[in-house]
Amino acid sequence: MHRDFGDYVLDVVQNAVEAGARNIGLRIVEADGRVEVLVGDDGRGMDRDEISRALDPFHTDGTKHSKRKVGLGLPFMVQAVEAAGGTWGVESEKGKGTTVRFGFPLDHPDAPPVGDLPGLVLSLMAFEGGYELEVSRTRDLPGKSRLEWSACRSELAEAAGGLRDAESLALAKAFLESQEAG
Amino acid sequence: MAKMTLEQLRKLREEKKRDIERRETEGKEIRIIVGMGTCGIAAGARVAFDAILAAVERHGIGADVVIAQTGCMGLCHVEPTVEVIVPGMPDTIYGRVDAATATKIVDRHVVARALVNEHIYDRPAADIIRN
Numbered sequence: 001m002h003r004d005f006g007d008y009v010l011d012v013v014q015n016a017v018e019a020g021a022r023n024i025g026l027r028i029v030e031a032d033g034r035v036e037v038l039v040g041d042d043g044r045g046m047d048r049d050e051i052s053r054a055l056d057p058f059h060t061d062g063t064k065h066s067k068r069k070v071g072l073g074l075p076f077m078v079q080a081v082e083a084a085g086g087t088w089g090v091e092s093e094k095g096k097g098t099t100v101r102f103g104f105p106l107d108h109p110d111a112p113p114v115g116d117l118p119g120l121v122l123s124l125m126a127f128e129g130g131y132e133l134e135v136s137r138t139r140d141l142p143g144k145s146r147l148e149w150s151a152c153r154s155e156l157a158e159a160a161g162g163l164r165d166a167e168s169l170a171l172a173k174a175f176l177e178s179q180e181a182g
Numbered sequence: 183m184a185k186m187t188l189e190q191l192r193k194l195r196e197e198k199k200r201d202i203e204r205r206e207t208e209g210k211e212i213r214i215i216v217g218m219g220t221c222g223i224a225a226g227a228r229v230a231f232d233a234i235l236a237a238v239e240r241h242g243i244g245a246d247v248v249i250a251q252t253g254c255m256g257l258c259h260v261e262p263t264v265e266v267i268v269p270g271m272p273d274t275i276y277g278r279v280d281a282a283t284a285t286k287i288v289d290r291h292v293v294a295r296a297l298v299n300e301h302i303y304d305r306p307a308a309d310i311i312r313n
Contacts, residue, residue, distance in 0.1 A: 007223045014218055018253050073220040123218070123228055126251045149185065159191040159200070165211075165243030166235055171194055173235070178186040 002076055004115030005035060010123055011073045012039045012100045017127045018035070019043030021097065024131055026124065028117070030139040031113055031146075036103035045111060046092040055090070077102055084111040118176035125153045125172070149179035198245070206254035212292055214238075217263040219254030225261035227251075230274045233281040234264070247292065260303045262308060266291050278305035 002008055002032055009026070015095070016024045020128065021043035029036045046054060057075035077100075081088045086104025105110050121135050133153040160175065161168040203207050216222070216231045231251065238247045257263045260277025266287060267273050276287055276298060284302055 002224050003226070007228065010218065010228070011220050014220075014223075014251075014253055042279065052265070072224075076220065076243070099273060115284055119232060123231060123251065125248065126231070127218070128215075128250045128252055155188060156191075158196065159188040161195045164248045164250070165236040165245055166247045166249050167198055169235055170239050170244060171198070171248055174194075175186045175188075175191045178184065182185065 002080065002112070005037075006111045006115045006117065006123075008077045008080060008102070008112070009037055009039070009120060012037075013124045013133070014127065016041035016098065017082055017129060017131055019045070019098065021051075021131055024133045025136075026052045026074070026133065026137070027136045030106070030114065032140070033107055034105050036101070038099065040097065040099040042097040043095045045094045045098055047094045050094075051090055051092055053146075066073035070129050074100075080088065080104075080110075080112060081159050084108040086111075107164055118173060118180045120152060120170060122173045125156065126169065141182070147182045151176060151179065210292045212243075212269070213250065213265075213267040214292070215250045215251070215252050215265040215267075216248060216267075217255045217261065218251040218256070221254055221258035224262060226288075227262035229281050230262045230279045230284045232265060232289060234282035237285045238292070241288065241293055243293070250284065259302075259304055263303070268292060271295060271297075275303055276301040 010018040013024060013026065016039060019041065021041035023042050025040045054074050056077060057072050078088055081102045081104050084104040085108045086102060088102035090098065090100050092098040125133055134150065136150045138146060138148050156165040156172050156175065160172040163169060163172055192267065214228055214234055218227050234249060238244050238249065255263050255265065255275065257275065257277055262279045264276045264279045264284065265273065265285060266276065268291065274297060278301055280288065287298050290298050
């Protein structure tokens with residue numbers, strides 16, 4: 001099973017990359033005791049039947065491994081979110097793209113921990129391929145202040161030197177950590 | 183910690199560049215690819231990714247090593263999996279890569295140029311190869 005909230009986000013974004021998305025948007029909001037995520041992509045999309053099959057743990061589209069009979073990405077997310085009293089939704093249009101959203105109350109005993117957000121965002125940007133990823137992050141801080149930051153894969157790659165070599169990735173990680181620390 | 187700006191990030195990169203002469207020659211770079219499909223994520227591939235990045239940086243070879251992620255490589259039974267491509271050595275897929283093994287792969291395979299035999303896996307999962 002996945003360990004923290006970021007694992008579910010990573011899985012959904014990996015689906016988007018594998019679906020050939022050129023542009024992926026991710027919004028993560030932690031406010032009012034809840035965490036909410038929205039992942040939108042312009043990948044190949046799914047029709048109604050394909051969405052329903054994607055939610056079946058004993059189905060995969062067979063594109064990558066033709067004999068494989070399991071596909072656990074979205075089913076894991078649904079199981080975790082429902083166990084934690086949360087909500088989720090998948091909307092998709094064939095040839096246009098897919099939007100996945102999920103969220104849950106942070107104080108639910110079965111809610112997964114949020115985990116290392118900067119590490120997650122770095123990981124989201126480290127898949128092979130030329131996709132764009134725009135991340136928007138909001139988090140309520142103690143008191144009435146609010147942390148807000150955003151990061152864009154192409155900008156970060158340009159500034160950190162490519163996001164390919166380890167040195168560039170380490171610099172990008174330091175940048176993302178500073179954003180999350182406020 | 184104050185929020186770093188993109189301009190500050192650019193400057194840091196330039197400072198690092200001056201310290202290390204990069205070998206940018208295509209095809210001669212070292213590549214480490216972490217399987218980040220559902221199976222990999224569930225088995226702890228993010229931990230392996232972090233450990234690899236830390237080990238490469240510790241050796242001061244960060245500019246020479248590309249670290250990337252891909253989806254399921256078909257070895258779900260031995261996740262997390264990591265493919266290592268070092269010029270002059272066989273392309274190798276390692277399985278069951280926890281943080282300690284990830285560090286060992288960098289120390290031994292990437293730096294000392296010796297295989298980590300006990301973690302080499304070259305066959306996909308049985309449900310993929312079954313007729």
